[in-house]
Amino acid sequence: MTSDTSTAIIDLDIPGATISRHVYGHFAEHLGRCIYDGFWVGPDSDVPNEGGIRRDVVDALRAIRIPNLRWPGGCFADDYHWRDGIGPRDQRARMVNSHWGDVVEDNSFGTHEFMALCELLDAAPYVSGNVGSGSVQEMSEWIEYLTRGDDSPMAALRRANGREEPWRVPFWGIGNEAWGCGGNLRAEQFASLARQYSTYVRAHGDNEVYRIAAGANSDDYSWTETLMRSFDDLSRADATAAPFQALSMHYYTMTGPWSDKGNATQFSRDEWYTALVRAHHMEELLTRHSTVMDRYDPYKKVGLAVDEWGTWWNVEPGTNPGFLYQQNSLRDALVASMHFDTFHRHSDRVVMANIAQTVNVLQAMLLTEPEGGALVLTPTYHVFEMNTGHHDAAALDVHLQGVPTLQVDGRELPLVSASASTKGDSALVSLTNLDAEQGRTVVLDLRGRNVVGRSARVLTAGALEAHNTVGEPQAVAPVVHDGIRQHEAGLEVDLPAHSYVTVSLDLA
Ligand code: AHR
Numbered sequence: 001m002t003s004d005t006s007t008a009i010i011d012l013d014i015p016g017a018t019i020s021r022h023v024y025g026h027f028a029e030h031l032g033r034c035i036y037d038g039f040w041v042g043p044d045s046d047v048p049n050e051g052g053i054r055r056d057v058v059d060a061l062r063a064i065r066i067p068n069l070r071w072p073g074g075c076f077a078d079d080y081h082w083r084d085g086i087g088p089r090d091q092r093a094r095m096v097n098s099h100w101g102d103v104v105e106d107n108s109f110g111t112h113e114f115m116a117l118c119e120l121l122d123a124a125p126y127v128s129g130n131v132g133s134g135s136v137q138e139m140s141e142w143i144e145y146l147t148r149g150d151d152s153p154m155a156a157l158r159r160a161n162g163r164e165e166p167w168r169v170p171f172w173g174i175g176n177e178a179w180g181c182g183g184n185l186r187a188e189q190f191a192s193l194a195r196q197y198s199t200y201v202r203a204h205g206d207n208e209v210y211r212i213a214a215g216a217n218s219d220d221y222s223w224t225e226t227l228m229r230s231f232d233d234l235s236r237a238d239a240t241a242a243p244f245q246a247l248s249m250h251y252y253t254m255t256g257p258w259s260d261k262g263n264a265t266q267f268s269r270d271e272w273y274t275a276l277v278r279a280h281h282m283e284e285l286l287t288r289h290s291t292v293m294d295r296y297d298p299y300k301k302v303g304l305a306v307d308e309w310g311t312w313w314n315v316e317p318g319t320n321p322g323f324l325y326q327q328n329s330l331r332d333a334l335v336a337s338m339h340f341d342t343f344h345r346h347s348d349r350v351v352m353a354n355i356a357q358t359v360n361v362l363q364a365m366l367l368t369e370p371e372g373g374a375l376v377l378t379p380t381y382h383v384f385e386m387n388t389g390h391h392d393a394a395a396l397d398v399h400l401q402g403v404p405t406l407q408v409d410g411r412e413l414p415l416v417s418a419s420a421s422t423k424g425d426s427a428l429v430s431l432t433n434l435d436a437e438q439g440r441t442v443v444l445d446l447r448g449r450n451v452v453g454r455s456a457r458v459l460t461a462g463a464l465e466a467h468n469t470v471g472e473p474q475a476v477a478p479v480v481h482d483g484i485r486q487h488e489a490g491l492e493v494d495l496p497a498h499s500y501v502t503v504s505l506d507l508a
Pocket of ligand 1: 073
């Protein structure tokens with residue numbers, strides 16, 4: 001074994017917690033060109049659409065089996081009043097989107113349009129309710145409008161607006177970033193409000209609703225502690241998490257301070273590693289938030305939803321600074337693959353994660369040319385596609401040995417990230433080589449079951465900053481990987497420098 005070789009020991013017969021498909025969730029805010037020009041072009045557009053929703057965007061997201069979509073924000077959610085977004089589109093109230101570009105929002109994309117989008121995507125709606133500037137009554141009536149079947153006042157209003165049957169809304173957000181744009185609240189104050197608002201987000205008919213209270217900013221463990229303290233006793237196995245069922249946590253990856261977050265496609269070797277070590281920080285964040293939660297909730301009744309994560313770079317030159325439009329390179333793809341490894345390892349607590357954001361904003365899956373132009377799949381999109389085999393599979397522990405580390409910004413960065421899962425007679429192993437220059441071989445020491453078939457795919461490019469454009473849409477795209485061989489311990493896999501590799505196994 002050379003020093004360019006590491007080992008990953010995997011017990012294929014010891015399945016762990018289920019990796020919820022909802023950690024592959026998405027987020028679409030009324031921000032820049034995410035909703036308008038991203039998802040929504042309007043029914044009269046020349047761009048192929050279904051009732052105003054871009055067909056190519058829907059097809060691309062169905063291909064990665066998008067499990068849920070969070071909407072309408074983000075910060076926008078705490079300014080949003082849902083009644084402005086129902087009824088005839090040309091008569092809807094207008095408002096100022098003060099967080100994002102100070103532009104006028106005409107509310108042409110509202111509740112019915114969002115639910116139609118989720119139906120086209122076959123994705124579970126995750127509605128983020130307004131605590132910051134809304135009211136308990138407003139939130140209570142919104143879920144009644146959406147999910148009630150009889151002739152209640154809100155159900156009747158929905159029917160008058162053209163929708164007979166109630167929808168199902170399985171996920172509901174109680175506020176967003178309540179410590180910041182969602183009201184600048186103190187943790188104790190928000191904990192009380194979260195209990196109150198959650199009480200009125202009722203389960204109408206058979207619509208079971210999972211309520212997610214606005215959680216911590218990155219390493220604010222005391223916010224998590226305060227929310228956990230607000231639950232009634234969870235120390236018994238038969239206790240129920242109520243009135244809300246999960247907390248969120250937000251963490252963004254950038255290489256500099258908020259005033260200069262780094263460039264999406266022009267970065268130094270040092271900035272490559274800075275981004276990756278900051279992505280690796282998610283491991284510590286989840287470990288420490290989980291430790292706090294374990295103290296109050298040993299049976300893990302309360303979920304943790306990382307409902308905003310991803311890279312946040314300086315906007316592309318010449319674009320509106322309030323629109324958060326950024327390119328997406330191979331580096332973003334590896335940030336994503338590392339995050340998923342971390343989510344898989346924490347699948348006993350992490351019930352959901354939502355990358356920010358799906359189209360044209362921050363670490364997007366899809367970039368569209370302005371005014372309904374061409375669609376580009378980003379390198380991050382391909383990681384989501386390569387990982388669909390992990391959805392609802394059982395996590396497998398991966399014991400890595402012989403992985404070199406780098407000291408970056410005072411933190412230790414292992415140069416290989418890995419995770420694995422199994423479902424029935426198959427398994428999927430994810431391997432990321434973070435080394436900017438050196439390839440590496442990983443021996444997969446596969447124990448407990450026989451491997452009867454295998455295949456591998458790789459996502460990489462010649463340059464670290466490689467990215468996809470309309471002119472070069474396949475600059476970073478997965479291909480079949482033939483760097484995989486039989487080994488006495490199992491298999492041997494070559495990881496090119498700066499690459500993401502998935503290995504699919506057939507098991508007997
Ligand atoms: O995703 C962009 C913004 O980041 C969201 O609106 C907010 O919740 C967070 O600060």
